Amino acid sequence: MQAHLTRRGVLSLAGAGVVAAATTASLPALVRMAGTGAPTGADPFTLGVASGEPIPGGVVLWTRLAPDPLAADGSGGMPARPFEVQWQVARDEQFRSVEQQGTYVARPELGHSVHVEIDGLRPGRDYYYRFRAGDAISPVGRTQTAPPDRSSVALNFAVASCAMYEHGYFTAYRHMAEENPDFVVFLGDYIYEHGPHEYQSPTGNVRTFANGHTYTLADYRIRYAQYKSDPDLQAAHAVAPWIVTWDDHEIDNNWADQVPENDGQTPEQFLRRRAAAAQAYWENMPLRHSSAPSGIHMQLYRRLSWGRLATFHVLDTRQYRSDQPCGDGTKVGCEERFDPERTLTGAEQEAWLLDGLARSDAAWNVLAQQIFFAQRDSAAGPPERNYLDSWDGYAASRDRIVHGIIERRPSQPVVLTGDAHRNYAADLKTDFYDQSSETFGVEFVGTSITSTGDGSDSNSGGRTIMSESPHIKFFNNHRGYFRCHVTRDIWQTDFRVLPYVSEPGAPVATRASFITEREHPGLQSA
Template structure:
């Protein structure tokens, strides 16, 4: 179907849909059925996510003036969409109309169903006379279907000022089934408040973001990056957040600095709404006041089940004033929680019922113990699972009781690549290995990076369960079969300039039924930049 045919067909659907829509469902906001835009409205691209065996969420946002509130009048606008089996849209399988709602920044979230499992589809949108770029998405396999192979990438931490999003351009060139984003999609800082060691190469618009309009403009600034839009259009994404989507190191209702509880909760409400507006999430994740439901699970047939966690919204405040500190009675309090009671129960219930070959936690902060102190004593991150060891112990004990479930933890947050083995007792290198943790570096945060840091050797010696470290930017690619899980650390030599190549710095294999990491390949990275400071 060509552009003219698409305009004709979707115009007919729009008329039918508008005739059937109840005004009450649009909250009395005027509907502009024939919008005319001062410039192209699909400036933020398209995306898909939260796939199911029969569908996915299709996303876009109308924003002809993206960095200034979007540039749309306060009207609801009908947006037509269609899904096809081919990029040329000759074999359209579904089409319909959804509203770009004024109260949600004219974002569009289409929950398509009725599609075939384990199938690639193409999609696009039309508003007025304008047509969006084309995106591609893939449904999940049928429930418990045998699956021979799954390939995915995961990423996190994309500070706009610290570098270019070339890693997403390279990711879009991969042959993947899905992408997981583990948080820090945006950063809240004002212009040049957070400076990379090599200096910033781009600049945030405005001061530190606080209001709903601030957060909307910051997401828009990030999404105007063509490389990020390319990766969104290439694959379905499954997203979760960390702290910078609101504020650095916030803990539940507690801000990091300088805000009253009332002011911070207003800020959190604004941040949560803007996150929903800009992510391909289902209506079940629409914020309800100060709460947003984000933990959920996705099963890839009988091969892998992913439990996507929220380690930020429900946690207790960091112990010992946050930072890297020795353990204390406060941090060791058995009542302390990172997940919250309900989410922890949901996770353990799901892991208990899972019949998948691989059981995966897609989450944010370092899971394994990471001691920074050389010799006796310990210094641990109070913001990571090390600051909530009782919560981690409950999960580790579960892993020990269910040996053979092939546990894998995916992690972001720390702006470096790590590979670690999950031990029954992290202080005893001879204790049982229960699973593996794969920690991915940042897309840009921290700037160009390096192969090692000044503290690398010390940390690896103090933590023998940690098998690998690298400090370049990039993403992680994982290939999963019933027999093995292969992890490829895909890194870029620099992000301070555009167009960097990508190489596999190291590859590890974990065999089914044999928890642990086997190094199967390493490649040094040529770079003209170095970073020697922690």
């Protein structure tokens, strides 16, 4: 079947779970030969397609073969041997003008995942891609290369985080895809590690995990397969490249380097778990081979540029951090958080970040990272109460970054943050205790896709935080994402919210919009 597909056509077919463009209903040859017991007509592309890591000459193309995605052994229903997967990149949706094509060997030890690193494409262009395995052809994905290095072309992108499958439907991904962003920045908690209904939403769990608490490689593979079988998530991946980093739930709640949450794991058990989770993360994300894990270690902090308009400094605030102070949690009077020996990024990543900021000639310098950067006091009146898994738990580490930015004076810093399950917008101050101190940048904190279930416009906790932390200018408790429109002189962020996630099909609306000017740091209502 050949079909003419617009960009919206790519989206609608991916969202409906339809295999687009030249798909055959016959049993894929790879399944038929393997005799896996998969049903007749089994599709090896049940997890969809994705792209990521856009550079001027190319992107990474991703898929994973899984005719039986929830197979109990984590194999996706694939036999334990390599299979060749053909790939194509074209300028048009009908693949009349194929720019590049080739073959990738998908191996069982890497979950039959495919990570094709494309180079040599034209900068700043849309491309379409697909895969073939045996007789089956994948859905068509749309991707985009970054503009030329000296370009200042405008940018539109979306930011998301925190998708707890059991807490709601992924309608926000569908709306995000319909806006046709240039790319998506995902800031962690792509999956959650809990067993069925261990983590209860205040508004009730509306879906159920297919397997138990994740500890092994098979556990994590099944969890990713369940997520990636969701049509709304597939649509968001199929329409634009993604730039991803992880937070805690890709492995274990509030883990810190080699220290797990206090849930009965021995250090040895946690390190085995961390290695398994890192491998599954790489298998399921459109990342380059330079990010492939080696044991427990995975290179995730990196830099990507959108011409001279913006440089994205993507951080990893989990692998290198000191353990949370004062036993973690939200605490009053934790002096340990000021200890100058404590680090959130590790010394090497901190030096890498500050060096990159010093060298950058971009109009905007974006810190894409996981946890609340600005100071946040959640207690009415003294004493101060801080959430210690965020930068507040590592105050000296944050001060080093702030002072480094002030010394180096890179063009306008913007911090993009996930994790909080709430929307916030904040001015970044050289001294958060002195509101008259210099505002050197802004932070946009995105709410969750679904985590904590149906939200509300506001709540008493948010009102207290804004009262006690006047540099925080906006709070909202709905679910959703935010989108950014960036030109050389103006950055605009729109907070896109859904009234509910406990049922599919919720509408989306803009709750608030803010701008910041490159020459005049600080938030202004749009």
